[in-house]
Amino acid sequence: MLRSLELFAGAGGLALGTELAGFHSVAAVEKDKWACETLRQNKERGHPLVRNLRVISGDVRNIDYDSLPSDIDLVSGGPPCQPFSIGGKHQAHRDDRDMFSAFADVLSAVRPKAFIIENVKGLTRSSFTNYLHYIELRMSMPDIGMREDETWHDHLKRLAAEETSTGDKGLRYGVVRSLFNAADFGAPQKRERVFIVGFREDQDAKFEFPDETHSLDALLRDQWVTGEYWDRNQVAKKDIPAQPIRMKRRIERLRERNDISLSPWRTVREALQGLPEPRRDGRCPPGILDHRLQLGAKVYPGHTGSPIDLPAKALKAGDHGVPGGENMMVRPDGSVRYFTVRESARLQTFPDGYVFHGAWSETMRQLGNAVPVVLAQSVASEVAKHLLLAKGREIAKRKAH
Known part of the structure; x- marks a missing residue:
């Protein structure tokens, strides 16, 4: 041992x-x-x-x-x-x-x-x-x-x-x-x-x-070349966001490649599969730990959050847990909300049965340091x-x- x-x-x-x-x-x-x-x-x-x-x-x-x-x-x-x-x-x-x-x-x-x-x-x-x-x-x-x-x-x-x-x-x-x-x-x-x-x-x-096991190229291929990502995550065609302009050339090059052997980067959407939207009454859904809604998320310069169809930005451990918007998700329609503790734990790949002690700001500090x-x-x-x-x-x- x-x-x-x-x-x-x-x-x-x-x-x-x-x-x-x-x-x-x-x-x-x-x-x-x-x-x-x-x-x-x-x-x-x-x-x-x-x-x-x-x-x-x-x-x-x-x-x-x-x-x-x-x-x-x-x-x-x-x-x-x-x-x-x-x-x-x-x-x-x-x-x-x-x-x-x-x-x-x-x-x-x-x-x-x-x-x-x-x-x-x-x-x-x-x-x-x-x-x-x-x-x-x-x-x-x-x-x-x-x-x-x-x-x-x-x-x-x-x-x-x-x-x-x-x-x-x-x-x-x-x-x-x-x-x-x-x-x-x-x-x-x-x-x-x-x-x-x-x-x-x-x-x-x-x-x-x-060795690395996942890659951005594999994700971009699944999203914008084959479309497998949207099918895999059951995203309706009307809900698929616009292709990112800054990735256009990279995506075009991927159309000619057949040598991508790594798995796709995992996204926020995939990480949160199976979790319902947090309740606005401050209570956790039955059987789900640390999944309470934290109100007050806003977008402003330098505080833009993490799009759900990419891996999240690095969680941070600031005074309030959200110094640059990294601890906030951006939905396809542009609306935002803070990640719950359980969602943040999934982004850090902690098991669902693992609990965190303290109020939201304190637990987000622990997660941001992990x-x-x-x-x-x-x-x-x-x-x-x-x-x-x-x-x-x-x-x-x-x-x-």
Whole structure:
């Protein structure tokens, strides 16, 4: 059995993804009380992906990791993204929410066979290039911590020198990084996330990130070349929107192609299949969790919402959950309304039986901070595969000797 530890667990998107990938999570660490209640509530309800999860409420820097099993295979987590997000103040290491060093310290304490870090696309900005290099070196040599009163620049220089030295560097990880769009892996949402993955140097693993499974071209072909999308979703001819002008040339090229093997991007319309319109009286429909209408959706410049026949824009976790209209759907007739919590959970590919604790704005914050479960599962599945292959090679070597 592969064991994992989740840091900065939030509402559990990454934890659910790793569980679906075959890991058994021994604990999830999260300091936000509302997110902890979400995890606990689902555990108490017996949700199969978290019913055995130990929820630890607290700062990852203050946890007694000696109380956890000693043979943890994977540490995963998404350190707070506000220091790097497009909507944040872009302060990186100057932001006290920058917790990458804390993640490295946990690696040093727990010494897992592998780790997964996910974060926002903003981490890859050119202005953060040096700091991103620092993060990767910090994770590759987690035993070499920052000295008292040492700046990250000085620590980077010391890590770079250690990387090329021949001396004992302590615990070492081979680190790789990639940027993914969740829509390319079946999420009905255009959400770009950075993944940093490391394998302990004693693991005979040559890790490769998963291949994309879905594409925009496949969706455009189904919509505007074959028409299969409208038939599949039972959209009447009179309700089919106009072909997007800005996609005209791309669609014309698709008419000549027969090499599209990937599945179509999933759209908002497809993600919400089976859900009735939310009731205006504020109650959930029978048998459907967290599906209440939030009033007040409006369109104005910079606040335009997500058309239902495309993947949604990336959900955001703003002060009111809707800073740029991303948390709002646009129907074919141009009318708009906010996504309910259940609809937002589907866009993030959380299971329908998974509940969220708190008022609408609070639960939307949790969802806006989450990684889509299906994307987490795709990456974690590759990590699990390579860990098992490495274990198999080790067993074969022992038998050979």
